[in-house]
Amino acid sequence: MEEKLYCYGCGHILQSNDETKAGYVPEKILETKENILCQRCFKLQHYNTNSEIQLVEEDYITILKSIAKEKALLVYVIDVFNFEASIIKDFTKYVNNQKILVLVNKRDLIPSSVKDEKLLEWIKEKLYVNGIKNIHDIIMSSGQTNYNIDLILNKIDELREGRDVYVIGNANVGKSTFINSLLKNYSNETDKFITTSSFPGTTLNVIRIPLDMNSYIYDTPGIIEKNSMLYAVDPHVLKYILPRKEIKPLTFQLKQEQSLLIGGLAAFDFVKGREIGFTCYFSSFVKIHRCKKEKREDIFNSLVASKSILPTSSRISKFSDLKLKKIELNSPGKVDIVISGYGWISFEYTNQEIEVYVPGNCKVYLREALI
Ligand SMILES: Nc1nc2c(ncn2[C@@H]2O[C@H](COP(=O)(O)OP(=O)(O)OP(=O)(O)O)[C@@H](O)[C@H]2O)c(=O)[nH]1
Ligand SMILES: [Mg+2]
Structure with missing residues (x-):
């Protein structure tokens, strides 16, 4: 059977048949077989140009259902600047038994004069109203400034009890940026990063990165909130x-x-x-x-x-x-x-x-x- 290769930037299966579809790379590059970035990710990482390729909602639900079956810690990332669009639709319908650590991300955008406690209290209450109740901890974060990064890593280690970690959340909340900051600061990784961009829907599939000898951290794609200004403009x-x-x-x-x-x-x-x-x-x-x-x-x-x-x-x-x-x-x-x-x-x-x-x-x- 032919070996499947995946783009390390967005997680999609690589192919060299159709340039308009996700995972495309020219055949010459595909033949190298190692550390391949698809054409879309290459353009996003080097020129920040967008493409129309996006994950469809049914595929997202399949991913969410398969995560729900894993005995893993879920790190649920929320964008504090875009809170309402950060709530994963029907989340509790698919996921209900796993431990959840909530990261309230993009803290750097909110005036520093505002106290974290105030923001956390507000967000906890709103998550509760949305049915997200089994939260083990909630921490303010910023993938941009690495705010609270040591606290978050210690908390992940404590809560995961040796198990895998899935980073979940809607499109554009900063999941991949957070994982890249782990790669930059806590591994020897210097050049192979997950693609991040201002265009919602950047990550297309689950991306697996080793945490230690026995477990992994997974980046996942997020669903795009279509009723948003981000979707209404060019x-x-x-x-x-x-x-x-x-x-x-x-x-x-x-x-x-x-x-x-x-x-x-x-x-x-x-x-x-x-x-x-x-x-x-x-x-x-x-x-x-x-x-x-x-x-x-x-x-x-x-x-x-x-x-x-x-x-x-x-x-x-x-x-x-x-x-x-x-x-x-x-x-x-x-x-x-x-x-x-x-x-x-x-x-x-x-x-x-x-x-x-x-x-x-x-x-x-x-x-x-x-x-
Ligand atoms: N100000 C600020 N911007 C951030 C932060 N984290 C990520 N971003 C920006 O938010 C945008 C989306 O970041 P990504 O890491 O690609 O988001 P994602 O959750 O992986 O998105 P998808 O792959 O589309 O699901 C990018 O423009 C990032 O630079 C943060 O903590 N603060
Ligand atoms: Mg991503």
Whole structure:
């Protein structure tokens, strides 16, 4: 039987028959048989160019079901900047008996003045509400800055009791980046890294890396949240949407009938209520423009047409490309209105009327304030 070879960057089986499919490498390279990176991973690692190849949901469920059968420790990675999209759909339907260590990743993006305890308490409660209850521990992390890395490694060692470790989580939360930081800091690995990128859906299959003589750590692909700004824009726009450093919140005092244009991709209308402050948490590339609600459509169209507001996407060329998402606010208190994958606006709710305009499939969530 012919030996199957796998790409070390994304875990997909290698093939040299079809350049448009996952795992393609030219035949000459395939013949070398060792340490092969597929063409897609090569381009992602060297030129950060995207390809349309993605994992399908059915294959993801098959992977999740097979992980559920293993006697292993699960490291469930969550993106604190994109919490709602980090919840694995139907997770508890497939996985219920394994030990779980939760890593609340991308800590570096949240202002350092915010206490970890506060974030952890909020996240624990929300995970509980989502049915994820058998958490053995929860730790803040950052694959970017290696925050808490020694604590995490000790905890993994303690909880796994000699067993394998599966790193799971939705697309783009930072699973592969976390494993690469282990490879860089705790092994002799110097050049063979898993592919990571700002494009959700980078890892395509389970990737096995030895932990010691008897056990492995597995990187796994994540499912993509399609109702997200990350999916609503052209791929090259992602670099402006995904923050790379600590978010600097910006507060705007708004009177009723005023609006905020949030880049050339969304708008926030303060329809009715007493003047208050609205605090915006977005990537520093996202320019926020305050204007009168009655003029916001014309202003949006002219700023987008002249590219005087960032970011813009060819898929949103005018205000009418956006859809109104009504927000039902009911109990008073500090709330966030979250635009999935993009960021959020935080304010003290009393009885204001708010409307949000976003690209068609992008979800808008209302939640108790994170910060
Ligand atoms: N700011 C910040 N960015 C991070 C962190 N970890 C990962 N990223 C970035 O997030 C993006 C996704 O990272 P990956 O490691 O590819 O995510 P993944 O979970 O493996 O994603 P899939 O393979 O698509 O399931 C990349 O642009 C990373 O640079 C982190 O701790 N902080
Ligand atoms: Mg990955």
